[in-house]
Amino acid sequence: MGKIVLVTGATAGIGKAVAEEFAKLSYRIIISGRREDRLNELKNYLEGEYEVEVFVMPMDVRNKQIVEQAFINLPDAWKQIDVLVNNAGLGLGFSPMDKGSADDWDTMIDTNVKGVLYVSKQVMPGMVERKSGHIINVGSTVAKQVPKNVSIYAATKHALNAITQGMRSELLEHDIRVTQVNPGYVETEFALVSKKGNAEEAKKVYEGFKPLEPKDIADVVVYVATLPQHVNINDILVTPLAEADVFNENRSLND
Numbered sequence: 001m002g003k004i005v006l007v008t009g010a011t012a013g014i015g016k017a018v019a020e021e022f023a024k025l026s027y028r029i030i031i032s033g034r035r036e037d038r039l040n041e042l043k044n045y046l047e048g049e050y051e052v053e054v055f056v057m058p059m060d061v062r063n064k065q066i067v068e069q070a071f072i073n074l075p076d077a078w079k080q081i082d083v084l085v086n087n088a089g090l091g092l093g094f095s096p097m098d099k100g101s102a103d104d105w106d107t108m109i110d111t112n113v114k115g116v117l118y119v120s121k122q123v124m125p126g127m128v129e130r131k132s133g134h135i136i137n138v139g140s141t142v143a144k145q146v147p148k149n150v151s152i153y154a155a156t157k158h159a160l161n162a163i164t165q166g167m168r169s170e171l172l173e174h175d176i177r178v179t180q181v182n183p184g185y186v187e188t189e190f191a192l193v194s195k196k197g198n199a200e201e202a203k204k205v206y207e208g209f210k211p212l213e214p215k216d217i218a219d220v221v222v223y224v225a226t227l228p229q230h231v232n233i234n235d236i237l238v239t240p241l242a243e244a245d246v247f248n249e250n251r252s253l254n255d
């Protein structure tokens with residue numbers, strides 16, 4: 001039987017593209033997210049296009065009980081997860097801390113930090129027992145730097161740095177690979193979500209330069225996952241050409 005990958009946040013953007021790139025390699029794919037209709041649509045598409053097996057695992061990663069139950073419900077044939085891609089995440093209501101919404105902070109921390117922990121906790125014991133596996137966490141450029149007005153989102157991705165490094169050292173003796181892939185601007189629903197559905201504002205995020213496409217990051221995820229077993233990419237930062245870092249952007253495309 002083929003290898004199994006679990007991709008969280010597969011209903012859109014990077015996660016959806018990651019699921020498709022693994023389908024091209026004939027992995028068996030568990031796709032997860034809250035929007036079950038989109039998961040079913042993606043399952044039908046991947047199964048039809050690539051003749052792969054896809055299992056739909058709807059869950060809100062913020063909810064510990066729901067996550068636990070989703071793994072209890074996972075059929076035996078799908079339990080031996082080889083690759084976990086912790087991708088589900090979001091940024092919300094970027095503003096200075098004194099004006100920020102504590103509810104937005106809770107949502108980001110619950111999704112980007114606790115969600116990763118809840119899901120990983122379900123997957124790691126099996127990997128440890130089998131002494132094999134690969135956990136790939138999707139970070140961000142803001143895991144490296146903290147631009148103003150984005151502090152709490154950046155804090156969640158800094159927390160992810162600590163989680164990834166902790167996983168790497170703790171899982172070392174079990175031969176489990178751990179990687180953090182940190183994207184810069186990728187054109188996804190991220191901007192629309194962060195601007196709470198305001199399409200005008202969301203458009204501005206990608207104005208004046210060519211952002212990455214979800215497939216660009218998916219290609220990197222698949223690359224790190226398919227390297228020889230003795231090779232571990234620990235951390236990788238991938239930005240559009242127009243983004244040197246979070247403080248240095250070239251938005252002169254339409255000038």
Ligand code: NDP
Nearest residue numbers: 009011012013014033034035060061088089186188189190
């Ligand atoms: P999208 O908004 O396009 O996709 C986000 C995915 O996360 C969706 O599938 C969404 O599914 C899922 N998700 C959000 N909240 C939850 C939740 N509570 N439970 C389960 N799933 C959830 O954004 P991206 O593809 O861009 O984002 C993917 C990752 O990449 C995130 O971790 C983000 O922080 C990171 N990133 C993105 C960048 C960008 O510029 N786009 C830059 C750097 C990092 P659903 O709503 O159906 O639950």
